[in-house]
Amino acid sequence: MRPSLLDPLFAPAASLPGIGPKNAKLFDRLLGKPEGARVVDVLFHLPYATLDRRARPKIRDAIPDTIVTIEAKVTEHREPPNARSRAPFTVLVEDETGDVELVFFLANHAWVRSRLPVGATRWISGKLERWDGRNQIVHPDRVMDADEFARLPAVEPVYGLTEGLFQRTVARAAEGALKRLPRLPEWIGAETLHLMKLPGFEEALRSMHRPAAPRDVDSAGPAATRLAYDELLANQLALLLVRARMRGLSGRAHVAEGALGRRLETALPFSLTGAQRKAVEEIRADLKAEKRMIRLLQGDVGSGKTIVALIAMVEVVEAGRQAAMMAPTEVLARQHYERMAPLAEGAGLRIALMTGRDKASERRATLAALASREIDIAVGTHALFQESVAFADLGLAVVDEQHRFGVRQRLALASKGEVADLLVMTATPIPRSLVLAYFGDMDVSALREKPPGRQPIDTRAMPIERLQEVAAGLARALANGARAYWICPLVEESETLDVAAAEDRTAHLRALFGDAVGLVHGRMNGPDKDAAMARFQKGETKILVATTVVEVGVDVPEATIMIVEHAERFGLAQLHQLRGRVGRGAGRSSCLLLYKGPLGEAAQARLETLRETEDGFRIAEEDLRLRGEGDVLGARQAGAPGFRFARLEVHGSLLKRAREEAAAALKRSERLTGEENRGLRLLLYLFERNEAARLIEAG
Structure with missing residues (x-):
């Protein structure tokens, strides 16, 4: 309450x-x-x-192109010749040092006459400009008599x-x-x-x-800093309460000898990186503990998160339980399944795919196999976590792409009393301050290395006017067996317009390359989208024109060229994700950023950063500096904190203090009881961290 x-x-x-x-x-x-x-x-x-209306000069001393507030006498009306004239109504006002013309276009003449009668003294506030050698104020913000002026604030909020x-x-x-x-x-x-x-x-x-x-x-002043700190303190209290609640649910120790995991590692065609080994050890330690695991695994594009997750799932299966991996789209779920199935089956495990597109008979058979423990690992979309799905003994839930899975959903999972350990993965490197602000209820493992053999990507920027050159270069590359993505621009945040742009580009490229051009976009139904992707994967089409649906996770090692049209419209992290679709095989890869000039300062900074580095974590920090946390996280997600005051690019340094203060308060009283904690309880309700506030009440 x-x-x-x-x-x-x-x-x-x-x-x-x-x-x-x-x-x-x-x-x-x-x-x-x-x-x-x-x-x-x-x-x-x-x-x-x-x-700022504090400047109240004499007319002679007024500075052009600034807001001024002057006291002057009305000396003359210059009305348009007739009511239908488009000429302005001008009023001449003066003080002992000079005069100013007040200019009113399409004005109510009666209002001008009544507010500025000839002979009256008025206070006038607005932007002073010089026009044709004369002082003028076009449409003054304020016209006041002495009483009204006495009530005017010197500085007005906007x-x-x-x-x-x-x-x-x-x-x-x-x-x-x-x-x-x-x-x-x-x-x-x-x-x-x-x-x-x-x-x-x-x-x-x-x-x-x-x-x-x-x-x-x-925003960096004392008042804004105070309000930002209040909000961050409420946020950190909420995250720590969620963490305590989720850890408080009885966890189970998954005790395994590790033989299956070792067998899986031996079967891999490559060695794990140092970062992957460290993440695996951290996860194994969590799984063996009695407490529930809630861990975020974040890694750059192509850093090998899926293998780490598979080793974790194998560990849980060896301990006698089941594991599930949830992906945000059917394309990604299918890709995870196809990548993991040969490895899992080679280690003697039973793995199944479950999506919303399964036939009723297939779904019934999968549900029965899950309930009778005939399936060890299930891979699917959110269909996996619907009420009708009953696991015999779910030990680990892996959630891919946490952006679709906010704090609120993590709380919902906790409140169901699920005792499964939770591993959340993201392919978007997240700046440190955002990890603390959005995922402070989780432990974090970061994969900062790329597996050996990943090719550097040659990244170049080019004006869109050179499109013909690009098409000619693409023709030469296709003749040598290359495959390319062609990403179409974001258009006014409208998916319909995005699709139209992609269809237009497809028609243009088909005129040049015929049936070698495929198309995929967010408005296509699932089977058509999968079919278009499959044709590109098999090499039946050589160019895949796409909207940003290919941004996350799609894996075609043979694709070596990424062309992004109107790259200036995309965010840094998004461009980095798109570039990460190439450079996955043995061939040399390139990324071409086509832009429409002239570029703004921020767009230029984005393109330069991409040319300079492929380090996703450095790119994420730069993206935060340029755009703020809401856009970096795509954070208009359900369950995101939705900060009103705190801007992490400005106030990120306050987070550590807020975290420490929240932790100290909960150490004193884990339910914030007593008069000394009354303010903190009010703070949670004031900033509408209501789920966390209810946890205090429920105990």
Whole structure:
């Protein structure tokens, strides 16, 4: 139950002044709350900039191209010749040092006359410009009499808006939300407050919504840092509570001699890297312990995660239990199965594939075999974890591509009372600060080495105007037996437009290369997609035109060329993932990034980073610096923390302190009981880490 002290903040936003029923839907849209915005959502909608109206010069001293607030007398109206004229309504105002023209296009003439009557003194605020040798302000922000000017804040907050909402409406609602803020106990430790020189929570919010100077809304300033720290502290408390809950569920020791694992390793056509061996040892130690394993295995493209996972599954099977691997798509599930089946069967294990596309009779047979322990390892999509699937004795669940599997889902798995150990894999290297923020409930193994024999990839950037040269080079490569991916651009975040772009490019390439060109995109049904991939894998098609569906996991060792069209539209990590589809076989590989100039600063930095390095972990850190954590993780995922205040590229250094403070609090009281922890309990509800808050109550 949320504490009643917070009820005023969770009341509907429509109860605030200036919102009401008319604007409520606009605020719901602005604040991303289709189910209805609350007062807390308005309170947490912080300004991103300010209008500094502290400059109040005489007209002679006013600096062009700055916002000024001047006191002047209205001396002349210059009205358009008639109501239908497109000429502006101009008003001349002056003080003892000079004059300024106020320019109103398509204005309400009656309003201009009433607000600026000839002979009146007014305060006018807006951007001063020089035009044709004269001072002018086009559409002043404010026209005020002396009383209105007395109420004008010297520095005004500037909020993000949605169509139909105005700055003053949002500012008025934020002012109303501030008045609803109850007096809350301090939840940050005195030492942290002193060391970091942080203001109080209420003081920080007031400073942001009522800035006295532009620096008050700076994301690295004291107020924003305080709010970011609050959010990170709530996040770390939640992750540690989830971790304690999942570890608290009785784990089982998987005791095996390791003979099957050794047999599997001997059968491999290559030796494990040092990083793979270290990860295997860490996982084996977890499996042998009585506590439940919750481990994240992250590795760069082609670093060999699947083999590590297979060795872990073999270990569990040898201990007398079953293992399952869940992949986000049928293409990936099938690929994992095809890669693992020969190795598993060679070690004497029974392995099965299970996807949503299985016929009813096949599904029944697989379910029966799982329940009777005739299957040792099951590979599939999320269909594996539906209620109808019953394992005889599941000992290890491996989840591939954790981006589809957030904190909320990990909690759901824990609350079902499953005692299976959990290994979560990702092919996206994640910066250290993001690992702590998003996966702080898990232990982490990282594969930073590539298996021997992986070829370096020659990466080049080229303007898209040289498309004919690219096509000619591709023709020469195909004549020598090469295979190529051609990735089409992201178009306005619209899958329909993405598909249209891919179809257009396919038609263009088929005019040059005929039936050697295949196409795969996200709108195709599963069987058609699989068939297109299979034709490319077998070499029946030589060029595969694709949207980003090939980004993760698809493995065609014979493909040695990757062409990315409009590379400037893609994120760094995504480009790195796409490039990782080549360089998987013995042949020399190349990646061509086609861009449309002129390039912006960030796009240029992305392409240069890719040309310089193939180290996915370095690329991930650079991507975080350029784009922020939401985009790097694709973190609009279900179960992602969804930070409102914390920007890890700015506030990442606060994480370690927040983690230590959260751990110390839970060490004092694992359920945060007592008056001294009341603030932390409120913090969890205030930042809506409700699942974690319920864990405290449930014990």
